Amino acid sequence: MYHDYNMEKILDHIRTCPKKKFILDTDTFNEIDDQFAITYAMLSEDIDLLALTAAPFLNSRASSVEDGMEKSYEEMVRVRDFIDPDGVRNIPCYRGSRDYMKNVITPQPSEAAENIVRLVHEADDIVYIAVIGCYTNVASALLLDPSIMDKAVILMIGANKFEHIDANEFNLMQDRAAARVIFECGVPLVVLPAFDCTERLYMTNGELMYYFWNKAGAIGNYLCEIFNKDEHFPDDEDGNCFSRQRSIWDIGSVAFLRKAEKLCHVNVVPARTIDARGMWRDLNDGRNMIYVDRFYRNEVLSDFYTVVRKADLK
DSSP, rough: OOOTOOOHHHHHHHHHHHSSSEEEOOOOSSSHHHHHHHHHHHHTTTEEEEEEEEEOOOOOTTTSSHHHHHHOOOOOOHHHHHHHTTTTOOOEEEEEOOOSSSSSOOOOOOOHHHHHHHHHHHOOOEEEEEOOOOOHHHHHHHHHHGGGGGGGEEEEEOSTTTTOOOOOOOHHHHHHHHHHHHHSOOEEEEOOBBBBTTTOOEEEEHHHHHHTTTTTTTHHHHHHHHHHHHHTTSSSSOOOOOOOOOTTTTTHHHHHHHHHHHHHHEEHHHHEOOOOOOEEEESSSSOEEEEEEEEEEEEEEEEHHHHHTTOOOO
16 A cells, blocks of 8 residues: 555554554664653554664763664663563564764665665555654665655654754754655655653653553563663662653654554644754645644553553563
8 A cells, every 4th residue: 555645644544554564763772761662562453563673872871873773772672572582473673873874865774774675665555664763774764765755654753843943852963964854855754743742741650660560571570670760769878759750752653653643633734844953944845744743641651551451461
């Protein structure tokens, strides 16, 4: 099936397709939200997860862009194997780009980009590709073989809402050239902004522990452990208690694909891109994009917890 670059047709496909084909491109070691997104995608009965691909990143958790990608690869394999230790689901993991793009015309080669191209061509239906880290792998795949745009739809977590003066946030700022490729190449695009949108998908330690600790298999306990470690719960050495919410931004990509118009507010708007400084600007080429300006936090988190608990993991 081809989407014909029609946003309403894509939204109808999301509503009606019983099992949507999905690739998750993730900087899994950058924060802790990617691990939740992988879990959500692997266990959702209406998602056919074709592959996990490791996105590069650079911050205090990595010594280089390549190191960030390699750590992300190792973490995504760890999460996958917690959920599926016997490999029954047969979900491959691929290493991604070892550096960012240098310009908007030269792809960064990687097994991730090559396998994204292959998987889209092999599929007999639309393939949704969620970019929940920086955009290098997916932009490179689009440059390597632009024909995949006929069957691919990109879900992009990142940037800021259009009301902000600029689009600059962590995912987008790492590789603005890759962001421009995705915005401008013509591939159907779903923008799930980070700040003021997926940012609102707050999780609390108490809620997570209540639903998952010793109730959702090895992955449930692992998610509790990394959440507590990241947020320094439940107290410190002086006995001080902490009550915090933590944004689990990246589950928004899976929530959108599962129940777009029930779990978030969906708009079809004129396509936009960014300039060299990361400022929003209109494309003015007659194309549209899908844009989510609000997620319904309680409904999304309820769906996530239900999906994992109903999987009855051991």
